[in-house]
Each structure stands twice: as structure tokens, then as C-alpha cells.
Amino acid sequence: MNVTIYEDKCVACGQCVAAAPDIFDQRDEDGIVVLLNANPPAEQEQDVREAAAVCPALAIVVEE
């Protein structure tokens, strides 16, 4: 799985962090998404798909 984030679309709601806290975080100064691991391990994949699905700004793209 390969994950790409689009910082310019991010609205800093943090829902991705709630869904997959090992893969996403937020920048301290403005809350914009930070990708911790672009190639998540297998056991995290479902959480990452969930994070991409709930992102209200469509800022996360997952390639399987």
C-alpha cells in the first residue's frame, strides 16, 4: 500500500489521526496532516483505508 497526502487540501480536522494514529499526525503550528509512514504495514491497512474514506477534504489517496 502506498499513501499520498495533499497538504493544500487538508482542513486540519484530525480525523485521519483518530482513524490511524500510527500513520498520520498533525503539524503543531497549523494542524495540517503529517504522513508518518507512506507504506503502512499490513495490519494497519484497513485503518488507513478508513482514514482516507473519512477525510472530509479528500486529502489522502491510497494506492493498493
Added chain:
Amino acid sequence: MTAPDVPVSVLVVGASAAGLSTAESLRRKGYRGLLTILGAEDELPYDRPPLSKQMLSGAWEPERTQLRPAAALSELDAEFILGDAAVGLDTRASTVRTASGRTVGSDAIVIATGVRPRTLPGADEVAGVHVLRTLHDALALRAELLESDRLVVIGEGVLGAEIAATARTLGLDVTMVGPMAAPMIGPLGPAVATVLGELHTENGVHCRLGISVTGLTSDARGRVAGVCLDTGEELPADIVVVAIGATPATDWLDGSGLTLDNGVVCDSRCRAAEEIYAVGDVARFHHEQLGTLIRLENRTNATEQAAAVADNILCADRPYSPIPYFWTDQFDAKIQVHGTVPIGAEAEIVDGDPGARRFLTRYSLNGQVTGIVGWNMPKQTRLHRQEIVDAPALVVP
């Protein structure tokens, strides 16, 4: 899925965020049956929050509002019927009739038809008066804003305030008029709404709040010339936006037998009737934690509720009890709200400093945390959300 109760076909009526998210959720959760998405608008599904911000300001081209690229939509293995509004539902036959005369039958039906903007009586006869709901509306509004000098926004809620801010950054003279004392006082609570009003004023928006509009005046060519207030004044205007709220798009369901009361009334599983669900802005569902029917009009609910609807179509039988969340971006403020701000809730600043325009407010009612409002403190806002999760169930009588 081979469980006997899973429908063999699902029809999603509405091709915006809630409708598309329902279809995506179904596929992601393993649904393999037939999937049809019916939309009234001609465009491929697009996102509405940018219409009052990046699209209106010109920062984004219209294509950027598209919810998914075409390739992702075709991967859904769904039939898209666009530009054809639903006009009737037959619950016994389980069919939806469309404006073009088509009849679409399906085992399960999901109603995701959203809301339509409320209009000012008599405004249709006057040119230069806009509402904003669709991409079409946003393009028309932007085109006229670029040719105008004086905008009056009627409405001080989230849409009115965002449009006022965007137009002001485009350089127009902007006045925001509304009956409440401060912008967005309902969703933000009085404490934070007051700061928002100050932000607008500091940026040059003329806030005429606590005032009602009694009518519009127009020139000899039928174009808007002014907005009449209950103070007796007339505000000159080249262009007007009416942002006074929205009503659920349920006219098409009259006579269907579904309970329609400020939306499609549903149980806590978002079910309106057997194998008929509602999702998004149109859905008025029973929230078990709050103990009442609520209808949420925001972007995150569309996707979150869609996941619950998909789960329940696939027989999970799980109640949908969200902690509502929405955000708004105006000037340099990024405001985020988790939970609710009931009337009478007490405000407490728990982090930051309003003077520095970076602060976090906790709202509580009867000692229980109901809402968290963050202003330019996104990370801390998300962390404080846990206080609402941990609060005992709040029952609204």
C-alpha cells in the same frame, strides 16, 4: 456477502458527498450487489465546502471540487444516472421515479437528496440576488462579484459569514445583515461568536447584526439596488447574497408514506422504513446519546453517517450516535467545533488567548462538557474532543 438479508441491489438517490460516501462505504465493506447512484445535478459528484471559500475566491478552479477522479468512480462498479432528479418514491414497489420519466427499482434505497437554500420572498424577480448551494450558483456568484463593488449578505450563519469573508478578501465593500447578535451564534456559542464578529469588523466587513431585512429595492432594469432594514434604512447594494438557511429536499417524497418533518425521519440506524435509509443533510435521525431527533447539516456527517448506513444495509444493526464536527475558515481563522453548544451552555477558555486569536473554548451545560470550539488550535482541539467522549450521556428532555 452471502447473508440472506443483504439486499441484492442498492439505489442511492443523491450524488453528492453523502450519496457517494454511502456507495464507497458499501463497496469498501464488501458489498458485491448492484449499485446505482442517481443525481439531480449534471456534474460528477463534487464537494460543497470549497464553494464559499476557495472556489469563490478563485484560489481553486472548479475541477478541484470534484470529490473523486473519474477512475475512482468507475472502480465503484456503480451505474451513475446524473442530471435526472428523483420526483417520486413508491415504497411498496420499491421504485423511484425520475424527472425524465425513468423508473428505477431497487431492493434497498438510500435517500441522500440534501437540502435546498431558503429564498427571500420576491427575490426571484430581482436580478443580482444570489443563493449558494451548487457549483452553478458559485460560478454565477463569483462572476458577478468580480464586476461589483457593494455586496450585502443577508444571513449571519456559517454560509453568510464565509461568503462575507471571501468577498471582502476579493476587495468588495461588504455588509453582513442578520437578526442574531453575532455571526454564527448558534453553532459557536455567544462567547466565540462575539470574537468572530470582531474579526469581521477588523477586516472591514460592516456587521449590521440584530437587524432584520424587510425587502429589496431594484432599479429600472430590475436589478437589485438596495436592501431594506427594519430600522428604516436602505443599504445600497450592487449584489446581494441570501444565506438564510436551507430546507431539506423532501418535496419529492410527499405521498410516499415516509415521515417528513424537517427532513426524512429515521430511527437510530438511519432507517426511514424497511430497506429505506436516509443520509446526510436530509436525514433527521434519532440520536440515542442525545435522546432526540437531530438533523446535521455539515460535511463530516455526510461521510460518517454514510458509513453507518452502509453497515446497517449490510445488517450490522448499529446505532449512529456521532459527536458532530464541523469547521469554518474565515480570513485567517480556522475554527473547529466538536459536539454541540446548547443554549445556556457556559464557556470556559481552556487553552490559548482570544486576544492572540489562538484559543480553545469548552462549553458545558449542568457541569457536563457538550462542545469544544477551537480557534487556530487544530491539534489541541482534536485532543480536547476526548472530554466530550468521556462526558456522561446528555439527555435532552
